Amino acid sequence: MLSQKNKYAIKALLYLAQLPKGERAKTADISKAAHIPKKFLELILLELKRAQMVASKQGVQGGYYLLKKPEEISLIDVFRLIDGPIALLPCASLKFYEPCEDCQQEEACRLRWALIEIRNQTLAILEKISLKTMLDQKTEELIL
Amino acid sequence: MLSQKNKYAIKALLYLAQLPKGERAKTADISKAAHIPKKFLELILLELKRAQMVASKQGVQGGYYLLKKPEEISLIDVFRLIDGPIALLPCASLKFYEPCEDCQQEEACRLRWALIEIRNQTLAILEKISLKTMLDQKTEELIL
DNA sequence: AATCAAATATACTCATTTTGTGTAAAAAAC
DNA sequence: GTTTTTTACACAAAATGAGTATATTTGATT
Numbered sequence: 021m022l023s024q025k026n027k028y029a030i031k032a033l034l035y036l037a038q039l040p041k042g043e044r045a046k047t048a049d050i051s052k053a054a055h056i057p058k059k060f061l062e063l064i065l066l067e068l069k070r071a072q073m074v075a076s077k078q079g080v081q082g083g084y085y086l087l088k089k090p091e092e093i094s095l096i097d098v099f100r101l102i103d104g105p106i107a108l109l110p111c112a113s114l115k116f117y118e119p120c121e122d123c124q125q126e127e128a129c130r131l132r133w134a135l136i137e138i139r140n141q142t143l144a145i146l147e148k149i150s151l152k153t154m155l156d157q158k159t160e161e162l163i164l
Numbered sequence: 165m166l167s168q169k170n171k172y173a174i175k176a177l178l179y180l181a182q183l184p185k186g187e188r189a190k191t192a193d194i195s196k197a198a199h200i201p202k203k204f205l206e207l208i209l210l211e212l213k214r215a216q217m218v219a220s221k222q223g224v225q226g227g228y229y230l231l232k233k234p235e236e237i238s239l240i241d242v243f244r245l246i247d248g249p250i251a252l253l254p255c256a257s258l259k260f261y262e263p264c265e266d267c268q269q270e271e272a273c274r275l276r277w278a279l280i281e282i283r284n285q286t287l288a289i290l291e292k293i294s295l296k297t298m299l300d301q302k303t304e305e306l307i308l
Numbered sequence: 309a310a311t312c313a314a315a316t317a318t319a320c321t322c323a324t325t326t327t328g329t330g331t332a333a334a335a336a337a338c
Numbered sequence: 339g340t341t342t343t344t345t346a347c348a349c350a351a352a353a354t355g356a357g358t359a360t361a362t363t364t365g366a367t368t
Contacts, residue, residue, distance in 0.1 A: 021249070021252055021253070022252040022253050022279075023325095023326070023327090024326075024327065024328095025326075025327075027253065027275065030275055031275060034274055034275070046342090046343065046344090047343080047344080048343090055266040057327085057328065057329085059328070059329060059330080060327065060328055060329085062344075062345080063327095063328085065344090066344090066345070066346085069345095076343090076344065076345090077335090077336075077343085077344085078334075078335040078336050078337095078342085078343055078344045078345080079335060079336030079337050079338095079341090079342060079343055079344080080336070080337045080338070080341070080342050080343070081336085081337065081338095081342090081343090082335085082336070082337085082342075082343050082344065083343080083344090084344090095278060105165070108165055108166040109165070109166050109171065122199040130178055130298040130299060130301060131171065131174055131175060131178070131298070133298065133301045134239060134293050134297075134298050134301075135166075137289070137293070138286075138289055138290070138293075141285065141286075141289050142282075142285075142286065142289075145281070145282055145285050145286075146282070149278050149281070149282075153278075154274040154275070154277065154278050155274060157274060157277045157278075167354095167355070167356085168355075168356060168357090169355080169356075190313085190314070190315095191314080191315080192314090201356085201357060201358085203357070203358060203359085204356070204357055204358085206314095206315075206316080207357090209315090210315085210316065210317085213315095213316095220314090220315065220316095221314090221315090221365080221366090222313080222314055222315050222316090222363085222364050222365050222366080223312085223313065223314065223315090223364075223365040223366040223367080224312070224313055224314075224365085224366055224367060225313095225365095225366065225367090226313075226314055226315075226364095226365075226366080227314080227315095228315095309368100310367100310368085311366105311367085311368080312365105312366090312367085312368100313364105313365095313366090313367100314363100314364085314365090314366100315362100315363080315364070315365095316361100316362075316363070316364085317360100317361085317362075317363090318359100318360090318361090318362100319358100319359085319360090319361105320357105320358080320359080320360100321356105321357085321358075321359095322355100322356090322357085322358095323354105323355085323356085323357105324353105324354085324355080324356100325352100325353085325354075325355090326351100326352080326353070326354085327350100327351085327352080327353090328349105328350085328351080328352090329348100329349080329350075329351095330347105330348085330349080330350100331346105331347090331348085331349100332345100332346085332347090332348105333344105333345080333346075333347100334343100334344080334345070334346095335342100335343085335344075335345090336341100336342085336343085336344095337340105337341085337342085337343100338339100338340090338341085338342105
């Protein structure tokens with residue numbers, strides 16, 4: 021499951037992505053528009069800033085803005101930044117690999133095989149979905 | 165991420181799936197073989213039993229055994245039973261649907277669209293992986 | 309029927325993570 | 339130099355995860 025924080029992060033990024041070129045948004049505005057607790061949002065935006073996804077100006081006309089194009093920020097980047105590994109267990113993770121404590125012979129672990137398969141497929145999906153993709157989506161395309 | 169419990173559940177099921185026809189396994193054996201705390205395992209097996217995946221006999225020659233064929237139990241069944249929804253948010257879930265509290269117009273939520281897309285793809289993968297699939301896997305097939 | 313191994317049920321503990329809030333300082337604009 | 343906004347750090351409440359403890363029930367074997 022997506023953490024609340026991750027959900028907030030994506031919503032905030034989507035908000036920034038919709039901003040007219042050159043404009044900035046203050047946390048108060050994002051907070052109100054996306055229903056995100058203001059102080060919590062500030063924390064999240066800082067993380068996004070450290071990851072070079074957004075930038076900010078302080079002061080009266082300040083605020084946050086995207087540092088990359090909407091098509092250059094994909095869900096996978098946000099997920100990894102906020103929630104960490106994509107894989108369902110660390111032993112199957114690409115970027116956050118850690119062996120299982122008890123695992124005797126990792127190579128032979130049936131579960132790990134399955135989880136790596138799942139991870140590979142998930143990566144492929146997540147890479148494809150960018151902020152732009154999300155904004156361009158039409159209701160009709162949705163198959164529920 | 166997969167909960168520890170879910171991981172244990174799958175490992176226990178794999179163990180049962182490898183058992184010679186007609187044999188039963190006691191919790192102590194599964195616990196030892198798969199490195200699962202015995203009491204915790206009993207809890208998990210009970211859940212699997214209520215879900216009709218396994219059955220048990222009490223008494224001296226008792227133990228647990230699979231109630232279905234290995235090809236009839238897929239990861240999706242176990243995941244849903246133990247960890248709940250597959251979707252990354254409840255608003256995108258098929259079996260555990262719940263609207264977001266703050267969501268004004270769900271139909272227009274960009275994030276939800278993406279999450280439903282992801283869920284659909286994930287479901288497809290998880291349905292395909294059964295206990296049998298996992299046991300049949302060969303090391304060479306693994307693309308890391 | 310007595311005994312013993314094993315399953316079942318319930319409640320509880322403990323640690324960690326998540327989700328925030330509070331306070332204060334620094335930066336920029338005017 | 340005052341206002342507005344970001345930044346930094348510390349703290350706290352709440353939820354969740356992981357596992358334990360204890361007691362009871364069931365069923366096969368002797």
